Amino acid sequence: MFDRSNQRPETGAFFARDRQWHPPAYTPGYKTSVLRSPQKALLSLGATLSEITGPVFGHSMLGALDNDLIHNHARPGESAIGERIVVHGRVLDERGRPVRGALLEFWQANAGGRYRHKKETYLAALDPNFGGCGRTITDEDGAYAFRTVRPGAYPWPNGVNDWRPAHIHFSVFGHGFAQRLITQMYFEGDPMIWKCPIVNSIPDRAAIEQLVAPLDWGNTIPMDSRAYKFDIVLRGRRSTLFENRREGN
Amino acid sequence: MVQTLGYLKETPSQTAGPYVHIGLTPNVCDIAGIYPEDLGVAMVGERAAGSRITVTGHVYDGAGTPIKDALIEIWQADAAGLYNSPSETRGTADPHFTGWGRYAVDGASGAFRFETVKPGRVPYPDGRSMAPHISFWIVARGINIGLHTRMYFPDEADANTADPLLARIEHRTRVATLIAAGTPPHYVFDIHLQGEKETVFLDI
Numbered sequence A: 001m002f003d004r005s006n007q008r009p010e011t012g013a014f015f016a017r018d019r020q021w022h023p024p025a026y027t028p029g030y031k032t033s034v035l036r037s038p039q040k041a042l043l044s045l046g047a048t049l050s051e052i053t054g055p056v057f058g059h060s061m062l063g064a065l066d067n068d069l070i071h072n073h074a075r076p077g078e079s080a081i082g083e084r085i086v087v088h089g090r091v092l093d094e095r096g097r098p099v100r101g102a103l104l105e106f107w108q109a110n111a112g113g114r115y116r117h118k119k120e121t122y123l124a125a126l127d128p129n130f131g132g133c134g135r136t137i138t139d140e141d142g143a144y145a146f147r148t149v150r151p152g153a154y155p156w157p158n159g160v161n162d163w164r165p166a167h168i169h170f171s172v173f174g175h176g177f178a179q180r181l182i183t184q185m186y187f188e189g190d191p192m193i194w195k196c197p198i199v200n201s202i203p204d205r206a207a208i209e210q211l212v213a214p215l216d217w218g219n220t221i222p223m224d225s226r227a228y229k230f231d232i233v234l235r236g237r238r239s240t241l242f243e244n245r246r247e248g249n
Numbered sequence B: 001m002v003q004t005l006g007y008l009k010e011t012p013s014q015t016a017g018p019y020v021h022i023g024l025t026p027n028v029c030d031i032a033g034i035y036p037e038d039l040g041v042a043m044v045g046e047r048a049a050g051s052r053i054t055v056t057g058h059v060y061d062g063a064g065t066p067i068k069d070a071l072i073e074i075w076q077a078d079a080a081g082l083y084n085s086p087s088e089t090r091g092t093a094d095p096h097f098t099g100w101g102r103y104a105v106d107g108a109s110g111a112f113r114f115e116t117v118k119p120g121r122v123p124y125p126d127g128r129s130m131a132p133h134i135s136f137w138i139v140a141r142g143i144n145i146g147l148h149t150r151m152y153f154p155d156e157a158d159a160n161t162a163d164p165l166l167a168r169i170e171h172r173t174r175v176a177t178l179i180a181a182g183t184p185p186h187y188v189f190d191i192h193l194q195g196e197k198e199t200v201f202l203d204i
Helices: A191-195 A207-209 B020-022 B157-161 B174-180
Strands: A084-093 A104-108 A133-137 A143-149 A154-156 A162-164 A167-173 A180-187 A226-229 A232-234 B052-059 B070-074 B100-103 B111-117 B133-138 B149-151 B182-185 B184-186
Touching: A104 A143, A104 B020, A133 A143, A143 B182, A162 A191, A167 A232, A167 B020, A180 A232, B020 B070, B020 B100, B070 B111, B100 B111
Parallel strands: A084 A226, A084 A232, B052 B184
Antiparallel strands: A084 A143, A104 A133, A104 A167, A154 A162, A167 A180, B052 B111, B070 B100, B070 B133, B133 B149, B182 B184
């Protein structure tokens, strides 16, 4: 854990979520959303302590290979098959401040586009040395990194011929329960991004581009792995300096 | 020209998809050995204060079918009404209670189950007291952005009547969608994503 003794606790309410930037609940191009989308208006109100607070996770819970998907499910001396990559970036809030101690969990298909899951039926082969999950916690700068193989694209039952572009799923814990976020990272230059009904559930092209990680040539490790950079932005907090407060608070 | 505010946009959400378990509860989907235990499995230590309760239920889609690939997280105060979080400034929460739970619904039945303690009361920003409640967050294939809601307790009728969030619900028949059924200490909280019984979801 970080020493937060010199920092004021974060107690500000979060910026309102821009619901036009996120995908709406009902996106008929993605068929499963049709019966899983609330139809009534969300109840909007300012955050309370129940949303401003959230669980924290310490670095001590991490295993040595938690951020190495090439090796964390591999037999000793072996490694996962596929294009070796490093994914790295920072978790920031909407004010541009680093989010320290954020828990990131990620999961993905293997290099052939096959998930290790009992409900998965795609005919591509499993890789015995690839599990497909990892996790890490951001450092003082909000930075994180993990090693994996580039996941393959795969077909899925939606339209007659829909394919998911290569992607990595991310789950992010900031400091408040209202910041909770799950998203997906895509890869620069992949023409399949723009054909995907799940990607296109996001109405704004600029918002989609926020999910596309560029090839980071500078951080590529010679003779080893290419690097992709993926920064993640969580909801920002209002300054609490002039909030109305009851006497005694 | 004026200065720029320089704010960033929040990263847009994408569905958790059908294989969320690989990432968040790998031991449930037969990926054993990477993590010793899935996060959020145990909320309550032996020495935790407060009365033990269970919360069970299902998540139903708009056709009334239980969803079998949902993942639910809950977040709540301890028995004294304190959150186990650095942003809790009113006191120190029970160290034997995490306040946070995660559950992948059963792949065959869609049932979920949390073992926790009954939360204490937490103040609303204006100082009024909120009724005891548990925050829920639901993700699944077909859910494009995680759904926030709350569960309140059927044995807290007076507190529920005075609760500032419940009071904001315009259509009073919908208040009941946030109040669990069951008999203490076993509560049942069914979540309906759509339809006549649609749960009140929060933009909070």
